[in-house]
Amino acid sequence: MFGKNAKVNIALTNEIEQLLKEGGKEKILPIVQAGEPVLRQQCVRYDGQLRKGTLAKLIDVMHTTMLEAPGVGLAGPQIGLNLAIAVVEDHIRDDEDDPREIAEFPFHAIINPKYEPIGEETRSFYEGCLSFDGYQAVRRRWLDITAEWDDEHGQHHKERLHGWPARIFQHETDHLSGELYIDRAEIRSLTTYENLEDLWCDDPVPTAAAKELGFEL
Numbered sequence: 001m002f003g004k005n006a007k008v009n010i011a012l013t014n015e016i017e018q019l020l021k022e023g024g025k026e027k028i029l030p031i032v033q034a035g036e037p038v039l040r041q042q043c044v045r046y047d048g049q050l051r052k053g054t055l056a057k058l059i060d061v062m063h064t065t066m067l068e069a070p071g072v073g074l075a076g077p078q079i080g081l082n083l084a085i086a087v088v089e090d091h092i093r094d095d096e097d098d099p100r101e102i103a104e105f106p107f108h109a110i111i112n113p114k115y116e117p118i119g120e121e122t123r124s125f126y127e128g129c130l131s132f133d134g135y136q137a138v139r140r141r142w143l144d145i146t147a148e149w150d151d152e153h154g155q156h157h158k159e160r161l162h163g164w165p166a167r168i169f170q171h172e173t174d175h176l177s178g179e180l181y182i183d184r185a186e187i188r189s190l191t192t193y194e195n196l197e198d199l200w201c202d203d204p205v206p207t208a209a210a211k212e213l214g215f216e217l
Contacts (some may be wrong), residue, residue: 016054016081019059025065033133034180038077043084043176043182046111048154055152059109062087071130072105075175078131078166085113086172090164091121100125100204101163113149113173117142118160124217126189126196126206127171127181136196137185138206139216141167188215 018096023029031037049056058081066074066087072150083189089107100123106136121143128136148158171181182190189209191200210217 007048008051012049013051013054016050016058016198019079019081020054021055023061023065025134027061027066028068029061029065031065031069031089031133032080033131036080036181038082039131039175039180041077041082041180042178043076043082044130046150049083050127051075058085059152062109063089063107063131066130069130075172077175077178084176086110086113086176088165088168088172090168091170100167100206101197103163103165105168108202110147110169110172111151113143113147114145115161115166115170118144118146123163124186124206125167125169125204126191126200126209126213127167127185128193129143129171129181130183131175132180135185135190135192136183137182137191138189138217139181139185141170145170147173150165163190166200186210188213211213 019029062074062079065079066089066197073086073088074092087107087109088105091104092100092104093102120142123143124140125137126136127139144160144162145165146158147161147169150154150156174181189206200206206217
């Protein structure tokens with residue numbers, strides 16, 4: 001929940017309104033790429049600094065930008081905004097037996113998110129990032145987490161997430177603390193999108209890639 005004494009930051013609101021104008025009628029913003037300092041900064045906690053209308057427009061533009069990319073999550077720093085706001089959305093694929101345990105993850109904004117692992121189980125799968133475009137690498141993540149966040153109305157949420165939705169939430173939340181997925185990925189697994197599709201996409205579990213490229217799962 002946002003602070004009771006929160007005040008709108010007029011300068012920040014105007015800055016974001018200008019940023020949103022750059023998206024034009026298409027509501028699509030450029031995505032910041034690795035190497036930009038904003039991706040390595042601890043984000044400022046959102047505490048009601050924006051007008052409600054500006055916040056709603058920001059979330060809408062982030063959603064449109066994410067879908068156009070295409071991606072399943074987008075964090076504030078990825079559009080150059082050092083504010084603890086992200087959007088997420090993913091849906092079940094055709095293959096119901098996918099070992100990544102992809103599940104319905106309806107669109108929503110996650111503001112000031114945080115998570116804690118449940119248990120000690122982890123899973124390692126190929127993962128990508130819109131701010132490290134063109135590549136993927138194997139990243140180990142918690143299988144189950146307790147996720148907490150505020151929505152755009154200031155309501156607090158706490159939910160258990162499992163499998164792929166848990167991975168998405170971890171990925172986007174990490175962005176807000178200045179971390180990229182590649183920081184803790186298996187570097188020897190790093191591959192271009194083309195090689196991932198040609199060589200390693202037959203089985204989502206990267207067993208063959210681990211053997212051939214020389215890394216541990």
